[in-house]
Amino acid sequence: MQTAPGAARFTGKVALITGGATGMGLATARLLLREGAKVVITGRSEDRLKRAAEDLGGGERLLAVAADVSRPADLARLTAEIRRRFDHLDTVFANAGVGVFKRLEEFTEEDFDSVVAANFKGVFFTVQHALPLLRDGGSVVINASWTHHKGLAVGSLYAATKAAAANLAKTLASDLAPRSIRVNSVSPGYIATDMFREAVSSAEAREASRQQVVLKRIGTPEEVASAVAFLASDAASYVNGVDLLVDGGVANSIPA
């Protein structure tokens, strides 16, 4: 059943957003709260979570829990806390991730282990731990990246983990179908968040990124949040196993 236009799409729903204290996770938390959801945000930094909770206005419908998604024991503690506070989940946005961008010869084993741990192991075990709490008919959205659609010189490690994360959306769409749980991914382009500002630090490099975008601008976290909310909502009730590019045309089109 579809929600009437204009009505809050997430009233009474419970959403978990990993990496919810900053960037796209925070923008998604704000949108879902505005649309009536109860929202759980996680991240490793207590300070960032505290700031985000203040920013979001706190309240009964928000729970902030420090957890590292690459540690299954943290995820077990997180889901136990969600069960105590909100009983169940309707939506998971597996968004937490890190980026290390270097030429192939510069990567260390530590780089490899930390990026795989957050971006692949973290997504895998986030969904697995959320499963007992997820209601039948619920939805999962995984944050991938445009870089698994198109090669980027310094992106070998990052892009491969995002390819794995997007692949999970396809296979889990089938795996979780007996419970009517839909699983999709979003692939953001260049989005103005801390990750982008750290990876693309000079004004020249940011301008070069902007020029690669058909729409000739860097995206906002809110533009990704609205795509995530669509995929998580009943409006996407027949959308399953897809990867939705939210990239201003970086991956598929050549700037005029």
Ligand SMILES: NC(=O)c1ccc[n+]([C@@H]2O[C@H](COP(=O)([O-])OP(=O)(O)OC[C@H]3O[C@@H](n4cnc5c(N)ncnc54)[C@H](OP(=O)(O)O)[C@@H]3O)[C@@H](O)[C@H]2O)c1
């Ligand atoms: N910005 C872009 O241009 C872009 C493009 C495509 C895809 N993405 C993807 O979008 C997602 C969100 O990133 P963002 O751009 O919004 O940047 P961001 O502000 O840096 O957000 C990343 C969030 O993930 C959390 N995080 C990282 N590792 C974690 C872990 N092991 N456990 C729990 N939380 C963890 C971080 O919090 P703590 O450090 O406190 O843990 C942070 O809140 C990422 O998966 C990223 O790869 C970004």
